Amino acid sequence: xxxxxxxxxxxxxxxxxxxxxxxxxxxxxxxxxxxxxxxxxxxxxxxxxxxxxxxxxxxxxxxxxxxxxxxxxxxxxxxxxxxxxxxxxxxxxxxxxxxxxxxxxxxxxxxxxxxxxxxxxxxxxxxxxxxxxxxxxxxxxxxxxxxxxxxxxxxxxxxxxxxxxxxxxxxxxxxxxxxxxxxxxxxxxxxxxxxxxxxxxxxxxxxxxxxxxxxxxxxxxxxxxxxxxxxxxxxxxxxxxxxxxxxxxxxxxxxxxxxxxxxxxxxxxxxxxxxxxxxxxxxxxxxxxxxxxxxxxxxxxxxxxxxxxxxxxxxxxxxxxxxxxxxxxxxxxxxxxxxxxxxxxxxxx
Amino acid sequence: xxxxxxxxxxxxxxxxxxxxxxxxxxxxxxxxxxxxxxxxxxxxxxxxxxxxxxxxxxxxxxxxxxxxxxxxxxxxxxxxxxxxxxxxxxxxxxxxxxxxxxxxxxxxxxxxxxxxxxxxxxxxxxxxxxxxxxxxxxxxxxxxxxxxxxxxxxxxxxxxxxxxxxxxxxxxxxxxxxxxxxxxxxxxxxxxxxxxxxxxxxxxxxxxxxxxxxxxxxxxxxxxxxxxxxxxxxxxxxxxxxxxxxxxxxxxxxxxxxxxxxxxxxxxxxxxxxxxxxxxxxxxxxxxxxxxxxxxxxxxxxxxxxxxxxxxxxxxxxxxxxxxxxxxxxxxxxxxxxxxxxxxxxxxxxxxxxxxxxxxxxxxxxxxxxxxxxxxxxxxxxxxxxxxxxxxxxxxxxxxxxxxxxxxxxxxxxxxxxxxxxxxxxxxxxxxxxxxxxxxxxxxxxxxxxxxxxxxxxxxxxxxxxxxxxxxxx
Numbered sequence: 001x002x003x004x005x006x007x008x009x010x011x012x013x014x015x016x017x018x019x020x021x022x023x024x025x026x027x028x029x030x031x032x033x034x035x036x037x038x039x040x041x042x043x044x045x046x047x048x049x050x051x052x053x054x055x056x057x058x059x060x061x062x063x064x065x066x067x068x069x070x071x072x073x074x075x076x077x078x079x080x081x082x083x084x085x086x087x088x089x090x091x092x093x094x095x096x097x098x099x100x101x102x103x104x105x106x107x108x109x110x111x112x113x114x115x116x117x118x119x120x121x122x123x124x125x126x127x128x129x130x131x132x133x134x135x136x137x138x139x140x141x142x143x144x145x146x147x148x149x150x151x152x153x154x155x156x157x158x159x160x161x162x163x164x165x166x167x168x169x170x171x172x173x174x175x176x177x178x179x180x181x182x183x184x185x186x187x188x189x190x191x192x193x194x195x196x197x198x199x200x201x202x203x204x205x206x207x208x209x210x211x212x213x214x215x216x217x218x219x220x221x222x223x224x225x226x227x228x229x230x231x232x233x234x235x236x237x238x239x240x241x242x243x244x245x246x247x248x249x250x251x252x253x254x255x256x257x258x259x260x261x262x263x264x265x266x267x268x269x270x271x272x273x274x275x276x277x278x279x280x281x282x283x284x285x286x287x288x289x290x291x292x293x294x295x296x297x298x299x300x301x302x303x304x305x306x307x308x309x310x311x312x313x314x315x316x317x318x319x320x321x322x323x324x325x326x327x328x329x330x331x332x333x334x335x336x337x338x339x340x341x342x343x344x345x346x347x348x349x
Numbered sequence: 350x351x352x353x354x355x356x357x358x359x360x361x362x363x364x365x366x367x368x369x370x371x372x373x374x375x376x377x378x379x380x381x382x383x384x385x386x387x388x389x390x391x392x393x394x395x396x397x398x399x400x401x402x403x404x405x406x407x408x409x410x411x412x413x414x415x416x417x418x419x420x421x422x423x424x425x426x427x428x429x430x431x432x433x434x435x436x437x438x439x440x441x442x443x444x445x446x447x448x449x450x451x452x453x454x455x456x457x458x459x460x461x462x463x464x465x466x467x468x469x470x471x472x473x474x475x476x477x478x479x480x481x482x483x484x485x486x487x488x489x490x491x492x493x494x495x496x497x498x499x500x501x502x503x504x505x506x507x508x509x510x511x512x513x514x515x516x517x518x519x520x521x522x523x524x525x526x527x528x529x530x531x532x533x534x535x536x537x538x539x540x541x542x543x544x545x546x547x548x549x550x551x552x553x554x555x556x557x558x559x560x561x562x563x564x565x566x567x568x569x570x571x572x573x574x575x576x577x578x579x580x581x582x583x584x585x586x587x588x589x590x591x592x593x594x595x596x597x598x599x600x601x602x603x604x605x606x607x608x609x610x611x612x613x614x615x616x617x618x619x620x621x622x623x624x625x626x627x628x629x630x631x632x633x634x635x636x637x638x639x640x641x642x643x644x645x646x647x648x649x650x651x652x653x654x655x656x657x658x659x660x661x662x663x664x665x666x667x668x669x670x671x672x673x674x675x676x677x678x679x680x681x682x683x684x685x686x687x688x689x690x691x692x693x694x695x696x697x698x699x700x701x702x703x704x705x706x707x708x709x710x711x712x713x714x715x716x717x718x719x720x721x722x723x724x725x726x727x728x729x730x731x732x733x734x735x736x737x738x739x740x741x742x743x744x745x746x747x748x749x750x751x752x753x754x755x756x757x758x759x760x761x762x763x764x765x766x767x768x769x770x771x772x773x774x775x776x777x778x779x780x781x782x783x784x785x786x787x788x789x790x791x792x793x794x795x796x797x798x799x800x801x802x803x804x805x806x807x808x809x810x811x812x813x814x815x816x817x818x819x820x821x822x823x
Contacts, residue, residue: 048823055823056464059419063460067452069426074449077441077517084430084437085766091427092777096784099420103788106416109823110795153434153768295442296512296519303449310453321461324472337822343808 008304009294012075013277015307017270019071021263023064024135024173028262030058032181034101034128037121039200040185044114046193047121048334051105053188056325058105060318062098074303078152078293079277086146086154087138090161094131101127132177133170137161140169140215143223143272145279148286152278165218172215175208176239176265180258183242186251190328198246201254205243212239216268223272231268235261354771357762360432363778365747367424369740370785374418376739379493379540380547381411382486384578386479393479398816399567402804406567409799410550415463417792424781432774436754436764440502443509443520447499447527455492459485471820493543494536501532503755504746505600511758518758531600534593535746541589542739544582545697549735551575552701552728554800560725567804569711572728576705579731583698590691591648598649598657601756603667603676604749606660607683609645616656620646626684671757678751686745693738700727 041047182201242257280286392400508525555572622644707714
């Protein structure tokens with residue numbers, strides 16, 4: 001039962017990192033698919049194909065951020081308190097976007113009218129693009145450091161969070177998730193929409209490489225330390241590999257490399273942050289570190305055992321879920337389901 | 350203007366409104382997951398089409414509601430840090446643990462298996478697919494346990510020690526935290542109340558169709574199930590509510606005194622329960638009341654000659670314990686919310702029991718010369734009123750905790766984020782009000798529409814003669 005030999009706060013720093021990595025890799029392609037509605041969804045059937053690629057999994061993907069937030073609260077209360085109160089308006093916008101996106105998946109198909117569906121399509125697109133961008137802005141600010149007072153309270157304004165570096169971070173996650181989503185569509189669909197997704201991924205991928213390289217280089221020169229460079233190098237190489245695989249039509253390989261690229265890029269940001277968790281840009285003494293932000297050893301021990309037992313189980317049943325829904329979605333899938341439904345309605349009359 | 354932009358007041362309003370709003374969806378999620386699982390089990394066992402119809406019909410209501418529960422739940426978790434950062438700093442070591450356990454043990458389970466259930470009809474073997482909805486149901490109940498254990502810490506802090514150097518409460522015994530006596534009573538009380546609300550929705554939906562003489566073959570069994578569920582859940586809610594009030598008297602006597610607006614300590618027959626009171630606006634002088642002698646003593650101590658401490662005595666005790674200050678909750682809120690909770694709850698149980706009698710053995714409800722339309726009309730109001738009982742119950746328990754955030758440890762005013770301005774909270778409060786208000790209208794219309802559409806007839810496999818659910822897509 002004794003985990004005292006381990007450096008538990010550091011372990012939890014990396015567990016929090018792992019939960020955010022899980023969130024960005026998984027909900028990242030949800031955001032991407034949501035945004036591609038604008039580019040790939042030529043008619044209602046197309047849009048339904050796109051939405052149904054993530055239909056069974058968007059909720060479990062989004063749950064990663066809830067668990068990441070709860071883990072932050074439990075393992076690093078100071079970090080959680082400073083971050084969430086400091087980034088108040090940014091998080092408010094993220095919350096509203098996630099609300100809009102989440103209800104739209106469920107509400108969109110409840111009525112047949114085109115105007116009804118168009119409204120929720122728009123909410124899905126905006127509700128995907130906004131958090132995809134703002135999470136990058138938030139994490140860039142964490143790495144860069146923000147002004148904190150001696151009680152670790154954020155003393156800047158909302159607009160202080162929109163520095164050029166932070167906006168570049170936002171653009172990076174926006175483009176990464178967009179490409180990730182487009183590649184996911186190539187993996188999960190068949191037919192003409194898949195070819196269009198492939199071309200879209202190639203084009204957005206080219207922009208992503210430039211933006212991501214600029215962001216990683218800036219981060220490296222300003223804050224790079226420890227494991228940052230090797231992780232960033234893997235992230236960059238994986239991104240390029242993903243795009244090459246996409247050009248060759250190897251969508252499984254491409255998707256895997258996109259996932260690795262996002263995972264290592266987020267890990268690189270955490271490596272750049274380590275051993276701080278919320279550095280203060282005005283006075284280093286006001287910053288939060290793993291040490292001064294962590295919970296007590298007892299709490300971390302309880303949580304460590306829980307995570308140790310349940311995380312493998314969670315990964316197993318989530319992996320199985322992806323296996324159950326491995327089949328590609330086509331226009332035929334949607335049209336068949338439509339026929340089934342109208343047959344049932346016919347029978348009811 | 351400054352008063353309008355008081356961050357503390359605005360943050361309290363925001364937390365109250367968003368929590369109540371979130372909890373409009375929670376009871377249906379908890380109760381309906383189990384109900385749908387029961388209908389689906391009946392279908393798998395008997396192969397009767399009507400049970401599949403009911404599974405799909407109530408499953409649709411469940412899902413319309415589920416999405417709202419999920420997205421409004423994220424707001425709840427973020428809000429502790431956003432608006433209550435000092436609270437988060439002070440209790441995070443203790444309070445964060447049940448939230449993290451809730452996420453790891455319950456939320457992942459719910460979110461994953463709900464997707465498997467919705468889209469797995471034609472992809473999983475029948476029994477495995479049935480298991481997914483039971484797992485969702487178990488996940489909802491489990492998550493309720495952790496969140497109520499966290500809430501119970503605010504009502505009755507246990508399992509912690511104060512670390513003076515760090516200025517915070519630290520967890521010393523997770524087991525003590527999870528078996529908080531308040532949680533052990535509040536959890537079943539809340540869960541069964543959730544089943545009352547779900548029963549309310551089932552009764553309302555079924556009554557709407559039966560009043561029009563349609564879908565009798567499916568809506569009649571649904572109505573009977575709803576009525577039985579209401580009566581049984583009401584009995585259990587009452588029983589555990591009684592347990593909860595016992596532990597409340599032991600841990601938060603001020604809340605009980607405020608529930609009854611008992612200003613002076615009273616014993617025996619004087620410890621009466623007032624069904625209705627009119628008083629002067631300050632609440633200290635009673636003008637008229639209807640009282641049941643002994644009942645308050647019975648409720649608080651389970652004996653006829655028990656004593657109930659009054660607000661004035663308790664206020665004095667708390668002043669010597671915690672220093673000068675006002676330790677009394679807002680009496681008119683606690684007094685009336687307590688009565689509305691009990692009154693609405695008991696009325697539901699009584700009306701459902703009458704309903705069971707009137708519809709026994711396949712009868713059409715008939716009562717004296719009351720037109721059947723009126724009887725069905727009463728049944729249709731079951732859902733909004735049971736939801737109302739749930740809401741006033743939460744208002745009572747949280748307003749009765751005031752002026753404390755964590756009882757005896759942290760006053761509410763000390764928990765608010767010091768660096769979030771009144772303007773920022775006003776912006777978020779307005780944003781949430783507009784978005785939540787709009788969604789409430791959309792949600793309400795969709796639920797009504799799904800109810801009115803009625804159960805669909807599933808297609809039957811020609812070879813096996815079995816009803817086959819269609820492929821589900823968004």
